[in-house]
Amino acid sequence: MVASLTVRRATRWQDSVRLLLLIDAAAKPPDEGDAAPADTVGMVRTQVRLQKLDFWVRYPDYLAFELMNEYEATPDEAGLLVLASEILESAEPDLRRFPMLRHKFGAFEELDDALAPLVERGLLRKTQVLGRTGQKRIVEHVYFLLERGHEVVGSLVQDAPALEWYVNRTKLVVALVDGLGGTQIKNRQYLLSDYADTPWRQYIAPITEQARTRLRQLKAAALMPTTDVNQEAS
Template sequence: MVAPLAVRRASRWQDSVRLLLLLDAAAKPPAQDEVVPAATAGVIYTQVRLQKLDFWVRYPDYLAFELMNEYETAPGEEGLLSLASDILDSEEPDLRRFPMLRHKFGAFEELDDALAPLVERGLIRKTQVLGRSGQKRVVEHVYFLLERGREVARSLVQDAPALEWYVKRTRLVVALVDGLGGTQIKNRQYLLSDYADTPWRQYISPITEQARARLRQLKAAAQMPVPDVAQEAS
């Protein structure tokens, strides 16, 4: 019997820091008439949206594939291909990947453990919106980035410059789907069969080689230089 492959896991600290930086990148200012906790710097709605954004941070090859999708809707935007190339021409898809399980609504991981230290330190607040009166079903999660949380998020890189990658990456992911809700992002991720066909409660597999092959085709069609992988390896 073949033993299952070991799954690379982030530490609780890594998860907490990544999510804080993602909340900082994704949170929008509250509306004027919105009731929010004191000292709220920004709000992000729905756990689905947070999970789907986190997926692209944790799976660089899927993010590169989505950048290529964006490029094909606007072929003149070669900067999108360059971003995908920066990811796929490096070891990033392996070094930065932290696998997620396929759940009923796509990529999923319990967030409570990672968010708890942020709540305890007064960096974020979170709440749940319940269904109609008499129902206990949660219909929406809302996350509030507090001013202290924003200060900490933006000072982290000064103390740990290696976190600059996460700052840039979370901002790229958020910019890619700015204005879209969690369900819309989920539907986009489901368009890729490797993702959609993953059995429930199984880890979503990487698509690095598939993404690299597609990148070579698109760069060749755009007459962009294609790295000679064999020569680089020698």
């Protein structure tokens, strides 16, 4: 494990709520022919996509780096740089980070324990699509958001206002890569060597200072004022 990385673990409840909010933000209506439960309001295809979206929720500094990539590709979208600034010019990268392990296909964490309470309470259903007849290999995981799950999401912020950050963040992450599949998102995340070079089964280290340096450069080029996060903290 990387020595400088503090591994802060979420509780099972935190994981369950975060994934419910993420699935609600990412869910698309079922297509004709989808074998969805009758009370399905939306579905998310592939575990890879869900894992990669979750990574950006759990690593705000990597999300800010991706926002800066988008800004450089479309400089007229100054709001992207503002969003990156709000993340990096605060303590959020440390306060909101829940590290993930690097596996064969990038950031990964077993989801069954976190999803089980949601399934048991009738908020979600999940299924596995197997390969060709005679094969046992799972080729796709599908997550169905049920009516009850969507209703619970709508009431969560009222019951726990602190969850509003997660509601807004999951929507931002989904909007950033709307229409992209899990493999496409994975490929984008692999472009950062800090992520790609992490040894298997070790925690992916933060890139907060690297991201802040890049932010200062971009803001200087755009003639935008920069806030020193260390001065703010003091």
